Amino acid sequence: MLDKILYNTVLCQTFSRCGKYLIAGNIYGQIAIFDLDRILNPVAELLTVDFNKPKHIHTLESEKQVCSLVTTEKFLIVGSVNEISGWDWKGFLNFKLNKPSWVIKMPSHSILEQIDVNSLWLSEDENRLYAGCGDNNVYVINLEDGKIVSTFTGHEDYIHSVHGKNQQLITAGEDGYVLLWDLRMGKSHNKLEPHDNSKVSRPDIGKWVGSATLSDDWIVCGGGPRLSLWHLRSLDAVTVFDIPDHGIHVSFFHDDCVVAGGAAKHLYQLSYSGEVKVELPVSATTVYSAILRTQPHNVLTIAGSSPEIDLCTTFNYRDQVLHFR
Template sequence: MLDKMLYNTILSQTLSPCGKYLVAGNIYGQIAVFDLDNIFNPVVELLTSDYNKPKQIHTLESGSQVCSLITTNKFLVVGTVNQISGWDWKAVGHSKLGKPSWTIEIRPQVQFENCDINCLWCSEDEEKLYAGCGDNIIYVFNLEDGRVIHTYEGHSDFVHCVHGNGQQLISSGEDGLVLLWDRRTKKSHNKIVPHSNSKVQRPDIGKWVGAAALDNDWIVCGGGPRLSLWHLRSLDVVTVFDIPDKGIHVSLFHDDCVFAGGVSKQLYQLSYAGDVRVELPVSATTVYSALLATQPRKVLSIAGSSPEIDLCTTFNYRDQVLHFR
């Protein structure tokens, strides 16, 4: 009998607030909980051959793929299809997950029967939850009562990525747009169209933008168009990164460095000038999720089209390989 877990694809990851647990979600509606304390600081006398496998694997009742995960101080927030649910962190480590503490139903426009919750981002005060969805809309929910308090509408195809920095929000989508939003006025005030720029366009791969991130002065984005660095105020492209990928799904800033991955067997760490600082081999043939944390534990976790998750504590090489199967 064919073991479907050999063909597992991991779409999302998050850490518990205490940093003890890594949680990963896959295309089969499963949530794996890994005990990082046991993995990084094992008691040799108690070490077993399955120490790098999940402590628990929970299967959601809906069976819908786990498109996105995010952590608040109290809840593990899970985005699937047409639904966002929150579980109290105290329940996540138990052998049986049980019912969620709360559930938000997404009711997409008529032409969209199913709406994937592709990405989640939470405001710094954890009062508002932003969800980029398959019906082209970014929903903003009040985490106290789950009601929709605003929608951001400007994409004409499904939203791949939502990320915030201060009062600014950035989003990217299948339509090839990178939109900048002011969280105070709740309006889009600028945009980038990478596929229209001759320096970054790759018509053979497409116009979609799979990842975009924002810091105080810079935007990094990529997808079908090449991974590129843009100046936030002028919206000029400053650096086009020369890496051999066939599409970007992950990009983020850390310590004056850009981390990026996608359809490639490497996760790249790049200087703003475009130099490759680290070319990190990964288990997945396509990277869909890269989780980087410095507190309460320093860890870089990389996952995608593989049952394996690569863990790095120095960010320069793999310390551990976890098995989601």
């Protein structure tokens, strides 16, 4: 296990609703729980050498990779291979892992089919869970009864990213498409193909889009094509960001900035006009997950192809390194 964990890759992270815990999932089916109160507010007399290591590491019974995570007030929701499971927080925080409270199996045409649940997004009212999967589909799940109520079809290859805002959903896939969906109609109403734009395209890296995120007026997306900012209504590329990456896997909006990372030495904070505001050095050779919250603490955590997770409290520099091992 020692040799294996040195090659750990952390694919996803989430915070507990109370903000006291960071949860991270890796390619070995392990889920680590970090106690942020202990890490951010250490008591000198109680400080131990392992304070920046997980409080617990749980391993899924299947040992299949943990692809995506989201949280509700009651559940930690885990997207793995062929299934989504919900774990009661009280039980999950214990040393011994119990059975999940519920499990949703992904539709499969064959016993050999492996469907990765690559991205999860929870609707603002928390009644619907949207799962972007490796079979090219987005599944809409009613969390009240755990049933799949709708399937969004339109991608031609597996889906990397799902995000939503204001009754719209945006998805990005290996096919190079960024699709916009009307959640009330359940249909795609607009499509971007960044690789068709000569200023954005990078044929040597590919046409895949690793991340796409919505704000009220903008879309930010990137992957093989360069990280770029698009106007939501006109679908025009307004800014093409000049950063030295070899593929984007993370992008989101925060405080009138774009935060982005991927196969690069830094996580970037950029103005809408393209100015680099902050370059945060990262431990991972490729960033697959970066999450941020401002309550009850300012915390930004960055994870990827490394057993180390970078933690920042000012968003301008790396304060600590957490160890998923």
